[in-house]
Amino acid sequence: MRILKIATLLVFVIGVCSTxxxxxxxxxxxxxxxxxITEAPTAFDNSTNGFVDQATHDADRAQFTSQEQIADGxxxxxxxxxxxxxxxxxxxxAGSQFVEIHAGHFDGNKFIPHPGGDExxxxxxxxxxxxxxxxxxxxxxxxxxxxxxGDGYVEAIADGTLQDIARQEPEDMRGEVIQVPxxxxxxxxxxxxxxxKNIAGSLLTFATVAYLTxxxxxxxxxxxxxxxxxxxxxxxxxxxxxxDDGGDIASFTQFIRATKAPARDAALAATPDAQVGEFLFNRxxxxxxxxTSIVTAPPGTAINxxxxxxxxxxxxxxxxxxxxFLLHNIGTGDGIVQNGPADTRNKIRTAPLWGLRARPxxxxxxxxxxxxxxxxRHAGEATRVIREYKELNVNQKNKLLTFLNSL
Numbered sequence: 001m002r003i004l005k006i007a008t009l010l011v012f013v014i015g016v017c018s019t020x021x022x023x024x025x026x027x028x029x030x031x032x033x034x035x036x037i038t039e040a041p042t043a044f045d046n047s048t049n050g051f052v053d054q055a056t057h058d059a060d061r062a063q064f065t066s067q068e069q070i071a072d073g074x075x076x077x078x079x080x081x082x083x084x085x086x087x088x089x090x091x092x093x094a095g096s097q098f099v100e101i102h103a104g105h106f107d108g109n110k111f112i113p114h115p116g117g118d119e120x121x122x123x124x125x126x127x128x129x130x131x132x133x134x135x136x137x138x139x140x141x142x143x144x145x146x147x148x149x150g151d152g153y154v155e156a157i158a159d160g161t162l163q164d165i166a167r168q169e170p171e172d173m174r175g176e177v178i179q180v181p182x183x184x185x186x187x188x189x190x191x192x193x194x195x196x197k198n199i200a201g202s203l204l205t206f207a208t209v210a211y212l213t214x215x216x217x218x219x220x221x222x223x224x225x226x227x228x229x230x231x232x233x234x235x236x237x238x239x240x241x242x243x244d245d246g247g248d249i250a251s252f253t254q255f256i257r258a259t260k261a262p263a264r265d266a267a268l269a270a271t272p273d274a275q276v277g278e279f280l281f282n283r284x285x286x287x288x289x290x291x292t293s294i295v296t297a298p299p300g301t302a303i304n305x306x307x308x309x310x311x312x313x314x315x316x317x318x319x320x321x322x323x324x325f326l327l328h329n330i331g332t333g334d335g336i337v338q339n340g341p342a343d344t345r346n347k348i349r350t351a352p353l354w355g356l357r358a359r360p361x362x363x364x365x366x367x368x369x370x371x372x373x374x375x376x377r378h379a380g381e382a383t384r385v386i387r388e389y390k391e392l393n394v395n396q397k398n399k400l401l402t403f404l405n406s407l
Contacts (some may be wrong), residue, residue, distance in 0.1 A: 037295055040153050040317040042263035044091050044358075050313035051152060051258040060255035061092050063248060068215055070125050073243025076233040077121035077131050077226055078216035083252055086145040086214065090358050093259045095147040099366055102141040102336050103133045111139065111337040111345050115230030118336050119213055126236050129228035141334030143196050144366035147355050150261030151194065154325065154352075155203050156296035156303065156314040159191040165291060165324045173288050173381045175326025176347060178340040183208055183221040185305025193325040196364045197338040198349050202304040207252040211244065219244040261319055262355030262407075269406040277403025280396055284388035289350045289381075290322040322353035322407065331379030332363060356407040371401045 041049050048057035065084030068074040079100065080086050086098040101120040105112045114120065114137045124130045133140060166175050178198055181187035183205045192198030200206035211217045218225060223242040225233055268274055281287060297303065299315030326349065333346025340347070348364050361369060368374035378386050392400065 035298055035316050037316045037318055040150065040261045040296075040319045042150075042261045044094075044149075044263055045260070046091050047260065048258045049152065049260045051311060052254060057255065057258045060251045060258070063251040064255045065092055068217060071239070073217050073237075073239035073241075075121075075123070075125040075216040076129055076236040077124045077228050079122050079214045081215065083210070083214075087148055091149075093148045093256065094262075094355065094358060096145045097361060097366065098145040100143040100145075101133070102143060102334065103137045104139045104336060105137050106139050106335060106345070110342055111335065113337075116227040117213075118338065121213070121216070121226065121228075124228065129231070129233050129236055131229050134229060139335040141336055142365040142367070143334075144361060144364060146196070147262065147352075147358075148256045149259045149355060150319060150321070151203060152257035152259065152314050153261060153296050153317055153319045154193055154321065155201075155257070155308075156301075156310045156317070157193070157294055157325070158297040158301065158303070159201075161294060161297075162191050162193065162325055165294075166326055169288055169324070169326075172384070173285075173328070175289065175324050175328050175350065176340070176344065177326060178344065180339045181205070182305040182307060185307040188305030190303070190305060192339060193349075195338075196334075196349055197336065197340060197344065197347075198325070198327055199339045202308065203256050204249060204253045204304070204307070207249050207256070211249060211252070217244050217248070218242040219249050220246050221249075257314065261321075262358070264320075264354075265357060265406045268402070271402070271406075273399045273402040274406045275403075276396075277399035277401065280392065280400045281403055284392070285385040286389075287322075288385070289324050289326070289328060290353055291324045292322060293318055293320055295319075320354060322356075323350045325352075326350060328382070329380040330377075330382040332365075332377055334364060353404065353407050357405055371404050372397070 048054050065082050067081045084092055086096050087093050089096050102118045103114040103120055104118050120133055121131050163177050166177050169175060178192045179189040180192040180201050182190050182202045190201035192201050194200040194206040200209060208219055208221045211219060212222045216226060218241040220242050225237055227233060296315055296317045297310050299310055299312045301310040303310060327344055327347035328350055329347045333348055335345055337345045362374040363377060368377055375389055
């Protein structure tokens with residue numbers, strides 16, 4: 001009987017913690033009276049979330065995985081031949097083991113990007129222009145390919161919601177909100193949320209940047225080729241720029257917006273161990289940054305500098321990303337500054353934990369291989385939380401890890 005009472009109490013407390021997260025993130029959501037909030041669809045099934053019909057989604061997926069050729073404008077320096085090469089585990093649009101290389105120099109005051117830009121392209125159409133890290137660039141970093149599943153909902157989160165989440169976080173754990181340009185809106189500024197450094201706030205901007213930096217394909221919003229360690233590659237570029245007329249970018253963006261959010265392992269999540277683990281996850285403070293629930297802006301809301309209107313399929317949806325999508329210094333920063341101010345050098349976006357069970361490598365650099373290792377790498381703003389984690393007994397830690405394995 002006593003065990004039953006304890007289990008009942010834990011379920012109640014878990015419910016209170018979950019409700020707390022919903023209330024904590026509710027301010028600034030802008031929910032319109034009379035428009036109900038519903039759960040975003042989740043699955044690893046390659047099906048549309050309703051943003052477009054299935055036939056269109058399948059066609060967009062085919063474009064997303066299509067292999068670019070030199071005749072299409074591939075490179076001259078690049079990392080992959082298709083979006084799908086970096087986003088395919090367990091389905092198209094998810095993450096992978098692919099890592100980018102970033103480098104630069106810190107002069108004691110500011111970060112200086114590597115010649116040609118901080119990202120070092122790992123492939124080239126000719127060995128004469130192969131990029132490599134040059135001497136004097138002691139700042140080096142790996143970046144693991146992120147999952148894009150459910151990012152249509154992330155794009156549909158109102159700026160005010162992310163800003164409000166930051167305001168409600170404790171001062172010593174408060175995430176940084178940065179404003180970044182929306183290319184399709186004439187560089188109007190918006191809260192960044194995509195990439196390990198929050199380099200973009202809209203998916204079209206994100207796709208445009210990725211098409212250039214990962215595949216070397218120019219498009220109307222970014223019509224100029226990359227260099228090779230700062231040297232022109234014009235002699236090797238035989239396709240007139242822009243190489244994409246914008247159609248590919250539109251297809252990639254539409255594909256991502258139509259993906260479902262990652263699904264949990266329902267059977268594992270329903271076990272007592274996972275439920276107690278979720279209670280502990282909340283109790284020790286993990287959910288402060290790995291926010292359990294966020295609601296997207298209402299349908300009809302203009303976002304991305306007015307370039308996109310939140311549709312019915314993405315608006316007023318409750319998602320469970322386990323992230324605040326803000327930048328934090330947790331002691332694992334890579335020393336790279338991109339679209340943010342100088343103080344973001346050692347900050348990284350909170351990794352969304354949805355779909356965690358599909359990831360064999362963890363953290364921004366992919367250098368953590370167990371859940372426990374990843375947790376123990378946290379420091380800085382997460383010091384207080386990790387101290388709480390270390391004080392858990394082995395049985396409690398195992399239950400918390402079981403909860404994470406259900407995500």
